[in-house]
Amino acid sequence: DQQVKQNSPSLSVQEGRISILNCDYTNSMFDYFLWYKKYPAEGPTFLISISSIKDKNEDGRFTVFLNKSAKHLSLHIVPSQPGDSAVYFCAASADTGNQFYFGTGTSLTVIP
Amino acid sequence: EAGVAQSPRYKIIEKRQSVAFWCNPISGHATLYWYQQILGQGPKLLIQFQNNGVVDDSQLPKDRFSAERLKGVDSTLKIQPAKLEDSAVYLCASSRPGRSGYTFGSGTRLTVV
Numbered sequence: 019d020q021q022v023k024q025n026s027p028s029l030s031v032q033e034g035r036i037s038i039l040n041c042d043y044t045n046s047m048f049d050y051f052l053w054y055k056k057y058p059a060e061g062p063t064f065l066i067s068i069s070s071i072k073d074k075n076e077d078g079r080f081t082v083f084l085n086k087s088a089k090h091l092s093l094h095i096v097p098s099q100p101g102d103s104a105v106y107f108c109a110a111s112a113d114t115g116n117q118f119y120f121g122t123g124t125s126l127t128v129i130p
Numbered sequence: 131e132a133g134v135a136q137s138p139r140y141k142i143i144e145k146r147q148s149v150a151f152w153c154n155p156i157s158g159h160a161t162l163y164w165y166q167q168i169l170g171q172g173p174k175l176l177i178q179f180q181n182n183g184v185v186d187d188s189q190l191p192k193d194r195f196s197a198e199r200l201k202g203v204d205s206t207l208k209i210q211p212a213k214l215e216d217s218a219v220y221l222c223a224s225s226r227p228g229r230s231g232y233t234f235g236s237g238t239r240l241t242v243v
Binding site: 022024050052054059060061062063064067107109111113116117118119120121122123 | 173
């Protein structure tokens with residue numbers, strides 16, 4: 019049972035434009051969300067987080083939006099850079115033991 | 131701070147053989163996780179330790195997988211005997227107490243032939 023879903027396996031964006039990566043979840047108990055970035059042959063690296071008490075969190079070029087009623091979150095990257103090309107995973111946790119459930123990932127390609 | 135260390139980076143074994151992976155978490159991180167990532171899928175939790183105690187191993191196939199974290203620091207994940215479907219990247223992660231993101235290691239890519 020996939021509790022966290024990323025329905026777009028891949029996304030291509032021109033350098034300088036906005037990248038929008040989407041994530042949906044089914045468990046209404048999830049209250050803490052993370053985005054990770056993964057390069058080939060490396061482990062995922064933490065990018066940005068958001069708690070359910072907020073609907074937006076910003077860190078430089080990265081902004082995460084949370085729509086609790088729709089059980090949907092999105093990651094915006096503005097402006098996109100070629101170095102952003104990677105696989106992006108969203109992850110969600112309920113308030114039990116800091117266990118995170120991961121989506122299947124979206125492969126972002128930023129075209130120079 | 132030093133990252134999460136994992137070894138080996140790659141391992142190829144034949145089915146029915148055994149294999150072990152090692153993880154050294156970030157110093158001071160009490161919680162340690164082993165995740166399995168099959169190609170094209172997201173990471174799936176196998177087992178979570180808090181210090182040297184098991185918090186959650188509900189998704190660990192206990193007939194063939196075992197894990198330990200002696201002294202609450204390093205951890206070892208073992209598969210015996212391996213099956214073809216165990217081919218995956220095995221990721222170790224650690225975190226501080228409380229709600230926080232994980233720091234992942236580079237993973238061990240296992241191929242079972």
